[in-house]
Amino acid sequence: MTARILVADGVATSRIMLKVRLTSACYEVEAVSSCTQLVASVESNRPDLILLGSGLDDRDLVTLCRAIAQEWPQMTVLALADGETRIQALQAGATATLPPSVDEPMLLARIRCLLRDAETGQATGLAMAEMAAPFDNAPGGEVTLVADSPARAMRWRHLLQGRLGCSFAIRNPEEALSAAASGLPSDLYVIAADIGGRGDGLRLLSELRSRSGSRDAAFVVATEPHRDEMAAIALDLGAGEVLPIDLSELGNVEMAALTLRNQLARKRRSDHRRAEAQRTLIWAMTDPLTGLFNRRYALPRIAEIAAEAMRQDHLFAVLALDLDHFKAVNDRHGHAAGDAVLCDIARRLETVVADRGLTARLGGEEFLVILPRTGEHEAYRMAEEIRRAVEMRSTLLPRLSGGGMVSVTLSVGLAVSDPGLHVGSPESLADISLERADRALIAAKTRGRNRVMLAAFQATH
Structure with missing residues (x-):
C-alpha cells in the first residue's frame, strides 16, 4: 500500500516542489498551506508522515512541531530546518530533521527510513502504542562507538557522556561483532562510515543488522560533510540517523546528544512493543489456569x-x-x-x-x-x-x-x-x-x- 505523506509548507514554491518530488517517487501526497488544512487532513486521512517545510499561518516550525507532538504523539514528523532550529524542532517533538537544501536522494532515503521504523512499530505494537518518551528523560543503556581512530572514539565519548545517562564502550569492528555474537550487544551503535577503508562502516552496519544478537539495536552512522550519497545508503541499510563525524563543531554535539537520546528512547519503546507482542502471543495460545497450550x-x-x-x-x-x-x-x-x-x-x-x-x-x-x-x-x-x-x-x-x-x-x-x-x-x-x-x-x-x-x-x- 502506498504511504501517505502530508506536506505542510507556508511557501507555495517549496510546497509545490516537495509535492512533485514525492509524487514522482510514487507516494500519495497531499499539500496544505494552513494550520486549519493540516488539522483537517490529519483527522480525515491519517497520513503516515508529515513533512514540515516551514511555518504555517502565524506559527513557526518549532511551534508546529510541539503542537503536533501534543495532539498526535505517535505521528512521524520530518522537519526541514537549519542550524539551531533543527535542535529546537527535535526538542519540540519532531521525529527527525533535514536541512531545507537536502538533495532528493537523501530526502527520499530519510523518508524511507522513517516509514520503515513507523511500520515496524505498528507491526509489533498490536495496537498498544505508548506515548513517546520526552527528550529530557534519558533512557540510559549501552552505546558502542566504532570510529575511524581510537582518538576520535575517545573524543566522541568525552563530548557525549556528560549529556547522556549511558555507558560507552569503544570497540573496533571485530570486537563489536564478537560481543554481539557472545550475547552482549549494545543498545546503540555509533559507527563511522569510513573506518579503515571507504564504506567499511556500512559493511559493519549490515553485519550487525543481520545478526540475531544485535539486529534489534539502534544504529547511527557518522559521515564526513557533503557525503549525502553515503548517508542515504546508510539510512537504507538500517541506520536510524546520520550525524557529522566531527562532533566538536558548533551545534554538532547538541544535535548528536538529542539524536542518540531519541534513538535510545525509540529502541526502548520498540523493545517494549516486542515484549508485549510476545506476551500477547503466549496468552493467545496458553491455558490461563494451567499454563499448558490451549x-x-x-x-x-x-x-x-x-x-x-x-x-x-x-x-x-x-x-x-x-x-x-x-x-x-x-x-x-x-x-x-x-x-x-x-x-x-x-x-x-x-x-x-x-x-x-x-x-x-x-x-x-x-x-x-x-x-x-x-x-x-x-x-x-x-x-x-x-x-x-x-x-x-x-x-x-x-x-x-x-x-x-x-x-x-x-x-x-x-x-x-x-x-x-x-x-x-x-x-x-x-x-x-x-x-x-x-x-x-x-x-x-x-x-x-x-x-x-x-x-x-x-x-x-
Whole structure:
C-alpha cells in the first residue's frame, strides 16, 4: 500500500516542489498551506508522515512541531530546518530533521527510513502504542562507538557522556561483532562510515543488522560533510540517523546528544512493543489456569504434525486424557480445590512428556498429548507413565477449600497413526487420529476408568 505523506509548507514554491518530488517517487501526497488544512487532513486521512517545510499561518516550525507532538504523539514528523532550529524542532517533538537544501536522494532515503521504523512499530505494537518518551528523560543503556581512530572514539565519548545517562564502550569492528555474537550487544551503535577503508562502516552496519544478537539495536552512522550519497545508503541499510563525524563543531554535539537520546528512547519503546507482542502471543495460545497450550493452539498442531509424518513417512501418536470423577472433586471440595488439582496434574503431565511432545488442556478436565515420531510401544509406555504419575500421588488442596489431600485417577485413549494407511489430507488424518483417541478414551471410561486403551490401527480414507 502506498504511504501517505502530508506536506505542510507556508511557501507555495517549496510546497509545490516537495509535492512533485514525492509524487514522482510514487507516494500519495497531499499539500496544505494552513494550520486549519493540516488539522483537517490529519483527522480525515491519517497520513503516515508529515513533512514540515516551514511555518504555517502565524506559527513557526518549532511551534508546529510541539503542537503536533501534543495532539498526535505517535505521528512521524520530518522537519526541514537549519542550524539551531533543527535542535529546537527535535526538542519540540519532531521525529527527525533535514536541512531545507537536502538533495532528493537523501530526502527520499530519510523518508524511507522513517516509514520503515513507523511500520515496524505498528507491526509489533498490536495496537498498544505508548506515548513517546520526552527528550529530557534519558533512557540510559549501552552505546558502542566504532570510529575511524581510537582518538576520535575517545573524543566522541568525552563530548557525549556528560549529556547522556549511558555507558560507552569503544570497540573496533571485530570486537563489536564478537560481543554481539557472545550475547552482549549494545543498545546503540555509533559507527563511522569510513573506518579503515571507504564504506567499511556500512559493511559493519549490515553485519550487525543481520545478526540475531544485535539486529534489534539502534544504529547511527557518522559521515564526513557533503557525503549525502553515503548517508542515504546508510539510512537504507538500517541506520536510524546520520550525524557529522566531527562532533566538536558548533551545534554538532547538541544535535548528536538529542539524536542518540531519541534513538535510545525509540529502541526502548520498540523493545517494549516486542515484549508485549510476545506476551500477547503466549496468552493467545496458553491455558490461563494451567499454563499448558490451549485448544486453539493444540488442534492445528495435530494437522502440522500429521503433515510432517506424511512427508517423512513416520508414525505419530495422539493421547486423549480425562480425569476420572472430577466433578466429585468440585462438588465435595469446591472449585478452588478443582483448580489446584488441574494445575498439579498439568505439572505432572509436563514432567513426563517434557520435550518429547506437546501437552495441552482442551477444557475442563480434558487434556491432550501429541507425540511426533512415536510408535505404539513407546506411546503406550508413556501413557502408562502418565497414568501412574497421576494415580500414585495425592494433590495438596489450598486452605481456602479446607486443606487436606485428594487423589484422582486418569483415563487415557491412545491412537497411533500410520500415514501409509491413510489416503487424504493431513487435516483429515489429524481429525481421524483425534476421533480414534476419543473413542479409545470412551472405551477406557466404560471399562472401569484409570486405564489406557489403545485404538486399533485402521486404514483411513
